[in-house]
Amino acid sequence: MGLRIDTGFAPRTQLGGPDLGDGLLLPTAVLWPGFAVNAAFYAGVCWVLLAAPGVVVRWRRRRRGRCAACGYDLTGLDACPECGGGA
Numbered sequence: 001m002g003l004r005i006d007t008g009f010a011p012r013t014q015l016g017g018p019d020l021g022d023g024l025l026l027p028t029a030v031l032w033p034g035f036a037v038n039a040a041f042y043a044g045v046c047w048v049l050l051a052a053p054g055v056v057v058r059w060r061r062r063r064r065g066r067c068a069a070c071g072y073d074l075t076g077l078d079a080c081p082e083c084g085g086g087a
């Protein structure tokens, strides 16, 4: 009787953790392919969450004819007089 842990990633002999008996296995080894995939995925999620608001703000400013950097109205201007950004 006991809790059987099936990692689904690697055979028990490759994990290197101690066998606690009766199917229990304490995972103590890093599964590098899974770790790399998870790190890349969550880094992408964090990047999107942090970058998306700025991208949307700059896109809306350009669409409305304003400076993408500071939001100054660029009607009739080639460059932004506030920050020097291009039109």
Ligand SMILES: [Zn+2]
Pocket: 067, 068, 069, 070, 071, 072, 080, 081, 082, 083, 084, 085
């Ligand atoms: Zn500007």
